[in-house]
Amino acid sequence: MELSPYAQGGWRLLGDPRRFPRRPFAALLRAAFRSLLDHPQAGLDDPDLKDIDPTVLKHCHAAAATCILEAGKHKADISAISTCLEDCKLDKERIEIFCTEYQKNKDALEILLGSIGRSPLHITDVSWRLEYQIKNNQLHKTYQPSYLVTLNVENSDSGSHPDVSFSCTMEQLQDLVGKLKDAAKSLERATQM
Amino acid sequence: GRLALEQLRRGAAPRACETAARKLNIGVDIIQHGVEGLVYLLTESSKLMISEVDFQDSIHVLGFSDELNKSLLQLYLDNRKEIRSILGELAPRLPSYHSLEWRLDVQLASRSLRQQIKPAVTMKLHLNQNEDQTAQVLQTDPATLLHLIQQLEQALGEMKMNHCRRIVRNMK
Numbered sequence: 123m124e125l126s127p128y129a130q131g132g133w134r135l136l137g138d139p140r141r142f143p144r145r146p147f148a149a150l151l152r153a154a155f156r157s158l159l160d161h162p163q164a165g166l167d168d169p170d171l172k173d174i175d176p177t178v179l180k181h182c183h184a185a186a187a188t189c190i191l192e193a194g195k196h197k198a199d200i201s202a203i204s205t206c207l208e209d210c211k212l213d214k215e216r217i218e219i220f221c222t223e224y225q226k227n228k229d230a231l232e233i234l235l236g237s238i239g240r241s242p243l244h245i246t247d248v249s250w251r252l253e254y255q256i257k258n259n260q261l262h263k264t265y266q267p268s269y270l271v272t273l274n275v276e277n278s279d280s281g282s283h284p285d286v287s288f289s290c291t292m293e294q295l296q297d298l299v300g301k302l303k304d305a306a307k308s309l310e311r312a313t314q315m
Numbered sequence: 316g317r318l319a320l321e322q323l324r325r326g327a328a329p330r331a332c333e334t335a336a337r338k339l340n341i342g343v344d345i346i347q348h349g350v351e352g353l354v355y356l357l358t359e360s361s362k363l364m365i366s367e368v369d370f371q372d373s374i375h376v377l378g379f380s381d382e383l384n385k386s387l388l389q390l391y392l393d394n395r396k397e398i399r400s401i402l403g404e405l406a407p408r409l410p411s412y413h414s415l416e417w418r419l420d421v422q423l424a425s426r427s428l429r430q431q432i433k434p435a436v437t438m439k440l441h442l443n444q445n446e447d448q449t450a451q452v453l454q455t456d457p458a459t460l461l462h463l464i465q466q467l468e469q470a471l472g473e474m475k476m477n478h479c480r481r482i483v484r485n486m487k
Contacts, residue, residue: 194428195427195428195429196429196430197428197429197430232428235427235428236425236427236428236431236433238425238426238427238428239425239426239427241435241454242437242452242453242454243451243452243453243454244453244454244455244456245453245454245455245459245463246459247459247462248462248463248466248467249466250466250467250470252470252473252474252479254479254482254483254486256486258406258407259406260362260402260403260405260406261362261399261402261403261405261406262362262363262364263363263364264403265483265486265487267474267479267483269470270409271412271467271470273453275453286440286451286453287409287410288409288410288411288412288440288442289408289409289410289411289412290411290412292471292474294411294412295412295467295470295471296471297412297414297415298412298415298467299464299467299468299471301415301417302415302417302460302463302464302467303464304417305417305419305436305438305460306457306460306461306464308419309419309434309436309457309460312419312434313434
């Protein structure tokens with residue numbers, strides 16, 4: 123796991139007890155995690171941080187966030203993180219504070235990183251309607267059942283997308299359900315392998 | 316009769332009417348009106364799916380000979396099914412299901428996260444809309460797939476329920 127020179131510079135500042143006493147250090151780490159996982163603006167208004175120069179604060183916050191994301195991306199273990207932070211001249215105590223905080227937030231971080239990315243339209247739900255056609259203005263006495271199926275879909279980028287709707291006869295719906303069941307069966311077989 | 320059916324299948328054919336007019340030695344207009352009248356008679360009868368008796372009663376008022384009435388009735392009965400299927404295509408329609416292809420995928424890594432195991436089902440849904448075929452690529456996760464199957468099986472089961480059966484019986 124490697125950090126850019128800019129990030130390393132930020133960590134060196136964070137490791138300096140004169141610039142960052144223990145309490146602001148812990149506060150900044152908490153702020154970095156919260157700004158990634160909860161809300162971008164979260165945490166920087168912590169009273170423990172008010173004495174730090176804003177430029178330094180910004181640099182260190184960026185360095186901390188970079189390290190968190192790199193560790194999450196590579197699913198780095200404690201020893202890899204420790205090695206990396208040791209290279210930035212952080213003492214054992216501060217490394218441990220970071221690792222504890224990281225362990226607490228590891229799962230949420232993994233979910234967040236896993237959800238970023240492109241994928242085809244994702245089906246989230248389905249609704250259906252069964253109707254019985256009696257007549258239309260071109261043809262009377264049609265007497266045919268038909269299904270209207272709507273698939274609710276979500277776009278990974280923008281979140282919502284017009285739903286996919288289509289009509290089908292009972293035979294066609296049976297065909298569709300049959301194919302979906304085949305997919306589910308082969309999924310089950312794959313998980314047992 | 317033949318001209319009327321061809322008009323229904325393919326639209327008006329003025330040259331065929333001219334040929335017929337020449338052969339029978341009457342004006343083209345008369346032929347065309349005759350053909351249009353026949354087309355109207357056949358489509359309205361087929362649309363309403365009227366019985367033989369009702370058809371005979373309706374044309375009786377035109378005062379044709381018995382033989383002509385019989386051939387008209389025969390023309391109606393022979394071609395009713397085809398005319399109804401042509402009319403059926405004119406009705407308003409939503410995109411309709413054609414077929415579905417599916418594929419099982421496992422995502423192993425992405426730019427933002429390495430070492431993943433994320434199963435997904437990718438599908439290509441083929442739909443028909445007014446003679447065009449569209450294909451849409453969709454994806455879902457295993458849990459949603461099972462939910463979809465359960466919901467759609469419920470939908471299929473509805474037709475067999477007593478409520479639907481009763482309505483279908485009473486509508487006929």
